[in-house]
Amino acid sequence: MLDRYVNLLESGEVVAFPTETVYGLGADAKNPDAIQKVFDIKGRPADNPLIVHISDPNQVKYFASEISDDAHKLMNAFWPGPLTLIFKKKPQVLDVITAGLDTVALRWPKHPLSQELLALSGPLVAPSANSSGKPSPTKAEHVKEDFGEDFPVVDAGETEIGLESTVLDISSEPYTIYRPGAVSSDAIKKIIGKDVRQDKDSSKNETAKSPGTKYSHYAPEAKVRWISSSGTTFVDDALYLLHSRPVPRKNSRVIHYEGDFNNMAHELYDRFRHADHQQLEYVFVEPFSKEQLQNPIVQALQNRISKAVS
Ligand code: AMP
Numbered sequence: 001m002l003d004r005y006v007n008l009l010e011s012g013e014v015v016a017f018p019t020e021t022v023y024g025l026g027a028d029a030k031n032p033d034a035i036q037k038v039f040d041i042k043g044r045p046a047d048n049p050l051i052v053h054i055s056d057p058n059q060v061k062y063f064a065s066e067i068s069d070d071a072h073k074l075m076n077a078f079w080p081g082p083l084t085l086i087f088k089k090k091p092q093v094l095d096v097i098t099a100g101l102d103t104v105a106l107r108w109p110k111h112p113l114s115q116e117l118l119a120l121s122g123p124l125v126a127p128s129a130n131s132s133g134k135p136s137p138t139k140a141e142h143v144k145e146d147f148g149e150d151f152p153v154v155d156a157g158e159t160e161i162g163l164e165s166t167v168l169d170i171s172s173e174p175y176t177i178y179r180p181g182a183v184s185s186d187a188i189k190k191i192i193g194k195d196v197r198q199d200k201d202s203s204k205n206e207t208a209k210s211p212g213t214k215y216s217h218y219a220p221e222a223k224v225r226w227i228s229s230s231g232t233t234f235v236d237d238a239l240y241l242l243h244s245r246p247v248p249r250k251n252s253r254v255i256h257y258e259g260d261f262n263n264m265a266h267e268l269y270d271r272f273r274h275a276d277h278q279q280l281e282y283v284f285v286e287p288f289s290k291e292q293l294q295n296p297i298v299q300a301l302q303n304r305i306s307k308a309v310s
């Protein structure tokens with residue numbers, strides 16, 4: 001079933017495929033022309049490096065110059081899964097992947113189809129399979145919306161998590177999380193017994209060590225706003241995403257997650273895209289409490305929604 005896609009990848013074409021986080025736009029990690037196509041198709045700035053996806057931890061040593069004990073512990077604990085690790089790179093890793101940095105980002109995804117594809121194709125670079133600036137795709141239809149009906153997508157329905165991987169830099173200490181995701185800093189600390197920094201302000205920092213974090217991602221055309229604590233007046237041309245406070249009546253524009261934050265993460269980008277289809281002016285989101293922010297997926301939601309707001 002995957003033959004056609006593997007053939008395309010081998011001939012230097014790009015193919016979208018599902019992971020457990022979002023759909024990725026795959027290209028052969030050893031073919032610079034194929035990788036350039038990823039940047040062209042997405043309209044992605046050349047200084048935003050790509051994550052290399054692998055299907056076997058033995059492939060790490062082709063890309064990483066040094067694999068520490070902590071790296072082994074983290075790979076054992078969280079791979080395959082939604083954790084991207086940043087290593088010092090080997091000289092043979094293409095500059096087009098790393099945007100000229102001396103580090104490389106690696107992930108072994110968990111989705112069975114991504115594993116099958118990667119086992120046949122070898123390592124693939126794979127940013128999210130959306131036009132730059134659009135919300136990441138969580139369904140094959142989202143990819144086709146951005147890149148056209150005939151675009152090659154391995155279709156596996158909806159992705160499970162719905163938000164991008166945690167990105168952790170272990171190339172130098174202290175280790176830094178550039179992007180929160182389903183794997184939490186607490187879970188990471190537990191495995192390595194070391195503190196991990198959260199890179200809070202990289203979006204404002206031009207020399208950010210993770211260049212991608214300075215670009216505005218994740219946002220729909222509609223303006224995204226936090227609901228103020230003083231109460232809500234419901235307006236017509238808006239979508240409301242609530243999770244805890246009571247609502248007068250639910251309807252197709254007032255979604256209540258009833259504390260199910262995994263489902264909120266799973267659906268967020270689809271809701272954003274849907275708001276744009278309906279040409280809504282606003283998406284209003286209920287803010288999260290301190291207690292709710294203990295939950296890693298709520299931290300990831302907070303990060304993506306804050307970026308969409310700013
Ligand atoms: P995505 O567009 O979802 O694939 O995002 C990948 C993220 O990983 C972006 O924020 C990139 O800036 C970040 N990233 C990839 N490679 C590196 C690297 N070598 N150093 C720092 N951040 C990286």
Ligand code: MG
Pocket residue numbers: 127128136217
């Ligand atoms: Mg992306």
